[in-house]
Amino acid sequence: QKEVEQDPGPLSVPEGAIVSLNCTYSNSAFQYFMWYRQYSRKGPELLMYTYSSGNKEDGRFTAQVDKSSKYISLFIRDSQPSDSATYLCAMSELNNAGNMLTFGGGTRLMVKP
């Protein structure tokens, strides 16, 4: 079993929809959680990060962490075609030598006009 599981999709939604992207993990030592967005033929870019359970909001994006269930989510409100990309969750332990992140496999999102 992989440490971090993420549905690969593709997830296809109409413009304006609310999108929910999710990851589950098995390592209870993970304390820090990140979402990266990767456009086609580009490197990933950091979207959001959080280190506590609960919600963190940034514009149309909300990151949610439930450590008790080992489950994290990224919600995108009023989705736009420009949100079409692969979304990668990433996690890190508290005492993190080498900045080692454990990534999920990524979910490909397509927002149709």
Add this chain to the structure above:
Amino acid sequence: EAQVTQNPRYLITVTGKKLTVTCSQNMNHEYMSWYRQDPGLGLRQIYYSMNVEVTDKGDVPEGYKVSRKEKRNFPLILESPSPNQTSLYFCASSLLQGWNSPLHFGNGTRLTVT
């Protein structure tokens, strides 16, 4: 423009022929790292460097070498490439080592080993 530059973007080679993928960053970042990305497996760390002349293994270091002679450059060396090293490779850098120092990625090098 602040960026991480990898070269080449695409590379096709044959088994056993040594190759180097270059990585350079212009942000004066201390930390640099190499990842490979394979379908369904996400990004896996190959090697990282916390500063000049300081390198260490990541999750999947076998078959790879790195060096950090200068702060801005972090080349990835495959001494004897094999087909299982066919992958998409990303170099990344961050100001500091730590979860809250965002990683800046290059645009990737797609390597095919036949």
